[in-house]
Amino acid sequence: MKHEKRNSAGITGGWVAGTILAGLLCAGGDAWPAVVMSLNRVESVRSQALGGATTALGGDPALVWLNPASSVHASSALVSLGGQKGYFGDITTNAIGAVPLGFGVASVGFASYDSGPITLTSNDGESREVTGNKDTMGILGLGVSINDAVAAGVMVKGIRSELFEESTASAVAVDLGVQARITDYLKFGALVRNAGTNLRYLEDSRGTTLPTSCGAGAVFGWRFSGSEMADSRASVILVMSDVEYSLVDHNYILRFGSEYQWNGILTLRGGSQLDGSGNPGIFTVGVGIVLAKLRLDVSSQAGNNRFDVPWSVGFSFMF
Numbered sequence: 001m002k003h004e005k006r007n008s009a010g011i012t013g014g015w016v017a018g019t020i021l022a023g024l025l026c027a028g029g030d031a032w033p034a035v036v037m038s039l040n041r042v043e044s045v046r047s048q049a050l051g052g053a054t055t056a057l058g059g060d061p062a063l064v065w066l067n068p069a070s071s072v073h074a075s076s077a078l079v080s081l082g083g084q085k086g087y088f089g090d091i092t093t094n095a096i097g098a099v100p101l102g103f104g105v106a107s108v109g110f111a112s113y114d115s116g117p118i119t120l121t122s123n124d125g126e127s128r129e130v131t132g133n134k135d136t137m138g139i140l141g142l143g144v145s146i147n148d149a150v151a152a153g154v155m156v157k158g159i160r161s162e163l164f165e166e167s168t169a170s171a172v173a174v175d176l177g178v179q180a181r182i183t184d185y186l187k188f189g190a191l192v193r194n195a196g197t198n199l200r201y202l203e204d205s206r207g208t209t210l211p212t213s214c215g216a217g218a219v220f221g222w223r224f225s226g227s228e229m230a231d232s233r234a235s236v237i238l239v240m241s242d243v244e245y246s247l248v249d250h251n252y253i254l255r256f257g258s259e260y261q262w263n264g265i266l267t268l269r270g271g272s273q274l275d276g277s278g279n280p281g282i283f284t285v286g287v288g289i290v291l292a293k294l295r296l297d298v299s300s301q302a303g304n305n306r307f308d309v310p311w312s313v314g315f316s317f318m319f
């Protein structure tokens with residue numbers, strides 16, 4: 001079933017967009033972080049299937065959307081494409097390329113979020129259709145190996161956000177991440193996300209605070225059939241958990257995920273998220289298939305969150 005968003009209101013003397021924008025600006029900076037959807041929604045399909053609990057998971061450059069250190073120890077260059085469509089027709093897309101260098105792994109990427117069309121109607125009956133919220137984001141990242149056990153990464157993001165085709169704002173943000181291998185089967189990770197400049201819409205002198213957060217996580221892996229963990233054809237099970245704390249709204253999110261890799265060909269995934277503010281949690285499932293140098297990832301999530309994404313699909317090409 002196709003879902004469409006249509007809003008109408010009678011506002012004397014002009015478009016409802018102007019009234020909405022003015023109201024949001026008067027509400028102050030803390031009302032805005034949810035609007036910057038490109039910073040909150042973009043992640044790899046694999047990460048989404050794992051409930052987002054990938055702070056400590058490395059060796060996969062597609063995971064740098066959540067931790068820039070995740071690209072370290074990648075065995076080859078990679079291009080990853082992903083997309084998802086929400087219940088209300090909102091669309092998120094992302095693309096990232098990563099290349100191992102002598103001193104680390106460099107990555108470059110692009111992401112976009114489009115909330116879909118909204119119909120605005122004035123008091124005299126005149127109407128027009130606009131895009132409610134559209135974000136675009138470009139990234140540059142670098143992951144380096146500090147030693148055999150520790151990896152670190154940095155990502156710089158340039159964000160442009162547009163509301164109701166009436167007002168635009170730009171900002172620059174930085175992500176910092178680290179991952180440490182404790183044993184052959186246990187890793188820890190930590191990160192700081194979206195630390196940067198404020199977004200300023202219209203005449204907003206105060207600016208909009210970015211959704212800055214910090215987090216930590218762990219992943220435990222176990223191999224089967226006597227294979228080594230580094231063997232790409234091994235059957236492996238991974239169990240992981242994360243906690244992320246918002247420095248803006250002072251709320252936390254708990255994330256859990258598990259992944260079973262069968263002979264390096266078929267992967268089954270599942271995960272969940274619990275919001276410390278009391279909002280209903282979500283549950284995620286996914287599958288991955290590797291065919292030669294191509295990896296196909298599919299995920300879905302369900303819950304009472306109105307931003308639930310029914311399906312996400314991603315392709316990763318390894319060179």
